[in-house]
Amino acid sequence: MKKSVSKILPFVLACVLQVAPLLRTVLMQAREIAPSAWAVVFRIGAGAIGVLGFDAVSSASSIAISPVTATNGVSYVGTVTYSGSHAGSVSSMMLSNVCMSSQLNFLAGLKISYAGVNKASVTGIPTNSGTFPFTLKIWDGTCSGLSDVRSTSIIIAPTNAALAPPSFTSPPQSVTAQETSDVLFSAGAYGNPTPSYTWYLGVPIPANQIGTGSSLNRTAVGLTSAGVYTVVAANSQGTSTATAYLTVCDTAGSNPLGFHYTNYFTVSNALVLRSFMTNFPTATNTYKWQYNFADITTFSTSGSNLTLAANQIYAGHSGIYSVVFNSVLPGGNVIVNQQEYDSYWAFGVPPAITSA
Numbered sequence: 001m002k003k004s005v006s007k008i009l010p011f012v013l014a015c016v017l018q019v020a021p022l023l024r025t026v027l028m029q030a031r032e033i034a035p036s037a038w039a040v041v042f043r044i045g046a047g048a049i050g051v052l053g054f055d056a057v058s059s060a061s062s063i064a065i066s067p068v069t070a071t072n073g074v075s076y077v078g079t080v081t082y083s084g085s086h087a088g089s090v091s092s093m094m095l096s097n098v099c100m101s102s103q104l105n106f107l108a109g110l111k112i113s114y115a116g117v118n119k120a121s122v123t124g125i126p127t128n129s130g131t132f133p134f135t136l137k138i139w140d141g142t143c144s145g146l147s148d149v150r151s152t153s154i155i156i157a158p159t160n161a162a163l164a165p166p167s168f169t170s171p172p173q174s175v176t177a178q179e180t181s182d183v184l185f186s187a188g189a190y191g192n193p194t195p196s197y198t199w200y201l202g203v204p205i206p207a208n209q210i211g212t213g214s215s216l217n218r219t220a221v222g223l224t225s226a227g228v229y230t231v232v233a234a235n236s237q238g239t240s241t242a243t244a245y246l247t248v249c250d251t252a253g254s255n256p257l258g259f260h261y262t263n264y265f266t267v268s269n270a271l272v273l274r275s276f277m278t279n280f281p282t283a284t285n286t287y288k289w290q291y292n293f294a295d296i297t298t299f300s301t302s303g304s305n306l307t308l309a310a311n312q313i314y315a316g317h318s319g320i321y322s323v324v325f326n327s328v329l330p331g332g333n334v335i336v337n338q339q340e341y342d343s344y345w346a347f348g349v350p351p352a353i354t355s356a
Contacts, residue, residue: 061087062175063136063150064186065122068214069194070156072129076110080120082138082150083184083217087118092139099143107132107154122154129158131169131190155188165238166191172216172231172244179223185216189233189240200230204241221246263345267314273306275323275341283327290322299326318346 061084070076082090093100093114100114109127114120120136135151153170170188189195198204199211208230210216218225226246233240265271275287286299289306297303306321322342328334 061138061148061150062173062184062186063138063152064184064215065152065154066186066213066215068153068155068170068186068188069190070110070126070154071159072126072156073159075125076123078122078154079115080112080122080136080152081184081215082118082136082148083182084148087182089140090118090138091141091145092143093120094137094139094143095134097137101143106134107156126156129156131155131188133170152186153188155190157190157192157194161192163237164190164192166195166233166235166240168233168240168242171242172229174245180220183218183221183225183246185218185229185231185244185246187214187231187233187242189242191233191235191237191240193235193237195233195235195240198232198234200232202228202230204230204232218246263343265313265345265347267347267349268310269313270310271308271313271345273308273321273323273343275304275325283329286326288324290320290324292319293322299324313347315348318348320344 061082063080063082065078065080067078070078082093095104095106095112098104100112100120103111103113106112106122106124107126107128110122110124112120112122118138131153132155133151133153135149138148138150140146152173155169166189168187168189170186172185172187175183175185185199187197189197197212197214198209199216200208201210202208216229216231228243228245230241230243233242273289284301285304286301287297287303288295288299289297289303297306304323306323308317320342321344322340325339325341326334326337
């Protein structure tokens with residue numbers, strides 16, 4: 001019986017690996033994987049294992065346009081940059097389900113065109129004022145293959161506007177990133193004169209300053225990069241502040257350039273899923289775990305880790321393992337509410353040559 005099972009398992013694994021990309025596609029379309037708007041570290045460790053590689057679900061990517069502010073009636077040239085762990089594999093972009101194989105109408109007076117790899121160009125003379133959100137679809141083929149969808153905004157200031165202090169109309173978006181990947185934050189505030197931007201890791205004090213400009217690029221992020229990021233917009237009329245959070249994930253694989261990560265793990269070996277949330281030191285953090293979106297633990301302050309015993313690691317137990325976070329400050333102020341991080345795991349055995 002054991003011999004027959006050992007022969008079947010490689011075929012089971014092969015089936016799992018064939019289904020995994022389809023499941024990833026369905027998962028990504030069915031529910032946007034945006035685990036947490038807060039600072040979370042998700043660590044996946046193992047004991048006595050042979051890791052086959054991974055291709056993990058992530059929200060590491062983002063887009064930003066620079067300069068973020070244009071002026072109505074004034075010539076504008078800007079660059080849209082897609083950033084994240086798989087930015088180097090981008091081959092095309094799409095706007096409103098139309099492939100950017102040529103220059104497309106973007107906003108009134110503006111056109112957009114794909115500029116190669118992870119960039120697009122916006123040019124023209126805008127004829128409307130306001131804050132305009134837009135969404136691009138990113139592809140690793142010629143508008144085919146694996147895709148990602150990201151949004152940001154451009155601010156078009158009115159001509160001869162009255163003096164005004166900054167006000168964030170396009171605040172920075174929180175990002176979840178695989179360790180060693182690059183992360184791009186961007187922000188936009190309306191103000192007259194046009195605001196300048198300063199970025200801080202943590203609270204906005206001089207010792208924490210890490211960058212200037214409407215975008216902040218963090219290269220090769222590590223676990224210590226997780227936390228709150230603050231951007232201050234300032235002009236002669238005043239200042240405005242906005243925050244975002246970076247989550248860094250550390251998985252037991254070796255391919256941070258993969259699109260939607262899947263973790264492959266050898267059967268009959270114990271697996272420990274570890275998570276850690278960084279935020280306000282006085283907060284109370286609780287965690288619970290899910291398997292295929294059904295609870296397998298209840299919320300507790302000591303539940304940051306999930307241990308799967310060796311006898312739980314088998315092909316039929318492959319699926320989506322999620323950790324859900326809550327964080328509450330003294331007095332009941334909820335700063336993280338039901339935030340979720342999902343990771344897909346395929347359990348099987350590596351292929352082996354049994355005869356030559």
